Amino acid sequence: MGHPTEAVAATASVGLRVALVALMAIFVGILGGCAGYQMQGTVIEGPISMVQVVSASDVRLKAAGSVIPVSDATIEVVVDPSEMKPQRLAPIASDDRGTFALGTDATGAGFLEYEIRVVASKPGFQTAVATLPMPGSGKRLLITLSPGRDSYRPTKDILRETQEAGDALSR
Numbered sequence: 713m714g715h716p717t718e719a720v721a722a723t724a725s726v727g728l729r730v731a732l733v734a735l736m737a738i739f740v741g742i743l744g745g746c747a748g749y750q751m752q753g754t755v756i757e758g759p760i761s762m763v764q765v766v767s768a769s770d771v772r773l774k775a776a777g778s779v780i781p782v783s784d785a786t787i788e789v790v791v792d793p794s795e796m797k798p799q800r801l802a803p804i805a806s807d808d809r810g811t812f813a814l815g816t817d818a819t820g821a822g823f824l825e826y827e828i829r830v831v832a833s834k835p836g837f838q839t840a841v842a843t844l845p846m847p848g849s850g851k852r853l854l855i856t857l858s859p860g861r862d863s864y865r866p867t868k869d870i871l872r873e874t875q876e877a878g879d880a881l882s883r
Contacts, residue, residue, distance in 0.1 A: 750813040751789065751846065753853030755782040755806040755832060761858045763830045763842035768850050773811075781810025782857050785834040789814055793829040793843060831866075832857060839864035 754773045757780040766772070772779050785806045791799040799816070806812045826846040830853065833839040837857040841864065847853055 749817075750815050751828075751853060752813045753787075753811070753847075753855060755785040755787070755810045755812070755834075755855040755857060756780060757782050757837075757859065758856035759858055760856065761832075761838040761840035762856050763832065763840050763844065764854045764856075765844055765847045765851050766854045768852050770852065770854060772854055773852055781808070782806060782834060782837065783808045783810060785810070785832055785837070785855070785857060787812055787814065787855065788831045789816075790829040791816060791826050791846065793827065830855070831864075833862065833864070835862075836860075838862050 752768075756772060783806055786803050787806065788803045789801045791801065801814055801816055804812050804814050827843060828846045829841075829843045831839060831841050832855045834857060836859060838860050839862050840855050840857055
């Protein structure tokens with residue numbers, strides 16, 4: 713058996729390697745796509761149409777008491793809307809409790825900072841539109857839709873129209 717300091721050094725070396733492997737696994741999980749990230753939220757009825765990022769414990773997400781859930785609202789999300797290649801997620805509808813979960817494979821979603829543009833609509837309600845930070849861990853989207861005639865008109869997306877024209881020409 714070697715010197716006692718050699719045994720301590722060998723043990724420390726093994727511990728350091730284990731710690732490095734664990735850190736690498738966490739890093740790869742964070743930046744490796746996080747395909748399982750789900751943006752969750754609730755659509756409710758209220759006096760003003762708006763989109764907010766709230767704590768997951770916000771009582772309005774439970775749609776209980778005086779909170780009225782809005783089912784079948786269409787939620788459209790664009791990740792990094794001001795970037796050259798924004799990621800448009802497939803639209804989703806809220807369920808009968810007003811809740812929804814929208815998956816994204818944006819690298820590091822839920823950990824890294826992303827900006828999202830949310831458009832939520834339903835016939836008979838005013839559309840809610842907002843550009844805000846993507847909710848991270850422990851946060852949810854709270855979308856409020858106000859009953860009434862909708863006056864929302866989407867702005868022209870010149871970049872999207874140009875990309876679609878280019879795609880059509882390359883076919």
